[in-house]
């Protein structure tokens with residue numbers, strides 16, 4: 001019985017954890033909801049009106065239409081829910097993109113009677129690249145679920161090839177890291193579909209005795225059209241990224257290019273901050289890989305997390321090279337706190353000016369959360385100033401995702417690990433890391449990040465392994481006259 005209760009508790013915890021979103025979902029305004037509802041109704045009308053095109057409308061035909069209409073509405077609702085679940089910060093533009101594609105596909109198939117292969121696969125590539133695999137798979141399912149096969153004379157095998165090709169594109173699309181991999185996909189998927197069509201559809205009369213076969217010319221044109229549309233889609237992806245605010249892997253990697261003017265500016269005007277950024281990126285990347293998070297996202301988010309320090313680089317300790325600390329000259333803990341908070345506010349402004357995607361912008365306030373600026377708080381207490389502790393906290397919000405939480409922990413541990421004695425033991429380093437992470441935990445900074453205890457342990461271990469690598473590099477090897485480095 002005890003075991004059963006324990007099992008139930010375990011299940012309940014796992015269930016609640018799986019249900020808790022990584023980030024508080026974006027809420028739509030009533031107007032946005034109305035627009036979404038109207039588009040869904042439009043999709044349902046376009047997809048179901050064919051059932052009413054009948055000279056004799058009977059009750060059963062009417063019932064059939066109502067059922068199809070409701071079915072499409074439910075499908076649209078499921079699609080929106082899945083996309084919101086996968087992308088809690090999804091905005092109206094992105095919802096309009098997936099619904100717009102659905103409306104486009106449903107309209108095109110009725111007007112042009114073309115095969116589903118060429119018109120379902122390309123949108124699934126854009127959706128998987130920008131909004132994730134689950135959203136793309138659901139979109140493919142919804143787009144194919146009500147395909148009127150009688151209208152375009154489809155047969156089941158062609159349909160199977162369409163679903164398989166779209167699923168492959170939806171599964172791989174989100175993982176492809178550069179444009180050349182996308183080009184490979186645009187070549188191999190049409191090739192695979194051509195072979196599939198030739199074997200299953202072109203020879204149906206031979207294998208299955210089915211009269212409804214495609215000629216070899218039709219098979220060629222189907223695959224060629226798919227190839228051309230996929231290539232056009234790849235060319236258009238950067239436009240979709242800008243217009244609909246999509247964050248694809250390729251865009252993430254482009255933003256992580258250290259030759260980008262903003263990052264070059266950071267390395268020249270705030271070299272200490274840039275060095276700190278690279279180090280915490282190393283820590284955070286390793287930890288994210290360990291817990292199975294989005295490594296590319298944290299790498300790019302990490303690079304931009306402290307860009308706000310560009311507003312006053314010499315006010316931050318890592319950029320001070322021996323000259324007098326301006327905070328000491330100012331001698332006002334409250335004003336010093338404002339300077340520190342400004343690195344978040346200015347960072348957000350710079351991010352907006354450089355049109356950084358929202359997912360990257362989130363790293364700027366969330367890496368500081370509502371942490372206490374302990375040094376200036378104790379200075380104010382020393383001066384016996386009449387202050388509230390909350391005035392000495394960053395404005396937040398606290399980390400809303402695993403990635404921003406890891407960056408906060410890496411940010412906290414970096415300076416401590418860098419300052420550690422070269423002869424410190426692994427245990428001492430682990431204790432330092434644990435101490436910093438536990439203090440963040442107790443302060444409630446990780447309460448909305450969805451990090452589990454196991455993941456926090458893995459993060460500590462990965463920080464330790466990065467520190468060991470850094471220490472290894474710092475150890476000077478003894479050199480002798482005979483050392484030829486061979």
Ligand SMILES: [Fe+2]
Nearest residue numbers: 305306367368
């Ligand atoms: Fe910071």
Ligand SMILES: [Fe+2]
Nearest residue numbers: 276305306411
């Ligand atoms: Fe930082």
